[in-house]
Amino acid sequence: MQRLFCFFLITASFFCSSVLFSDTRVLLKPGVGFYYDGMNYSAGIDLETGFNSFSPSFPEGFFTGIGAAYSAVLSTPWVYFNSISGGIEIGYRFSIGNKFLEISPALLAGGAYSQFGNTSTNVNGLNFLLNPSLTVGFWLGDFIVLGLTLDYRYMPIDLPAGPYFSSDLNALVSLSFVIGQKAENRRKSKTEGLSRDLNQALSSNKIQASFTKEGGNEIKLNISDVLFEVNSDAIHPEYMDTLKTIAAMAKNYPEFLILIEGHSDDTGDAGYNRELSEKRARNIAYVFMGADIPPEKITYKGRGKDKPLVPNTSAENRAKNRRVEVRFIWK
Secondary structure, eight states: OHHHHHHHHHHHHHHHHHHHSSEEEEEEEEEEEEEEOSSOEEEEEEEEEEEEEEOSOOSSEEEEEEEEEEEEEEEETTEEEEEEEEEEEEEEEEEETTEEEEEEEEEEEEEEEEEESOSSSOEEEEEEEEEEEEEEEEEOSSSEEEEEEEEEEEEEEEETTEEEEEEEEEEEEEEEEEOOOOHHHHHHHHHHHHHHHHHHHHHTSOOOEEEEEETTTEEEEEEEGGGBOTTOOSBOHHHHHHHHHHHHHHTTOTTEEEEEEEEOOSSSOHHHHHHHHHHHHHHHHHHHHTTTOOGGGEEEEEEETSSOSSOSOSHHHHHHHSEEEEEEEEO
16 A cells, blocks of 8 residues: 555656656666664665656756655565655756766655564554765766666654664666656757857867857858868868768757858859859758768758848958858757
8 A cells, every 4th residue: 555655646746747847757776775773784675766857957057856756675584665755856967078967966755664673573664764865877868867876765763662763875876767858948958069069079170160059949150161162162171071070960969950051252243153152052061961961951052142241341251251051950
């Protein structure tokens, strides 16, 4: 009966929190622990399952949330308890390269149905449980977090002979599966990740390029026409490796459509400039397709002089207008 009540409480809390918070995970935590009852030490196994729901904080920064867990602990054949607990969790998420790590302490409290003693001296009961923990998590992708948890549980017990307590310290390997990430939070996470990777790719190369965020749903990469020889649509070999790096990085973000647009200044024949700008955009599109990005996600166009960045009033401004833009658009 106690286990049925625990399951019902976790399920009800899960659905309530998934409405209030933006990211919901289910967890599975097998591990080993050390049990102490005030007099004796022993080792045991611990299996925990539950969920967490967090406030929007992607991709980096502090986050808060709530969690609930069901845990079954078997320390020796005569020491067993299962518990239901819930509480608050805080944490900080940061990036190392293109991966995310997070550190999250939590404080849960609840009840535990326990059994202490052997067949001749059995003590059963429902007791208060205090459960602080610390988890270090490593994101394996968009929806799976591999973690290591240090988990401590303290439980005071009233026995006929007087007050008593039990405590156990557990080391748990956890797998968390994100099943309720809201679309806005995912968009923000991916946009920030793409911005970070673009910045890293451009900072280590000589290519003349910059990028801007456009309205939260788009990132625009502006590449100077230095990529090409004068009056040519052939990409300069010196910059090909940089383009391939950017294309390979873009493959990691399949949620974005890619629109490549070639632009020119207002000098020369308008028809010729439009045709040349389209050929340049097409050749950059081929680089992205060469990184195994599906062709249906890539569009290229030649704009000619129709969309200048700045007025064509000086040689410097005309140089800015001769460019190729790679637009990553959240689909």
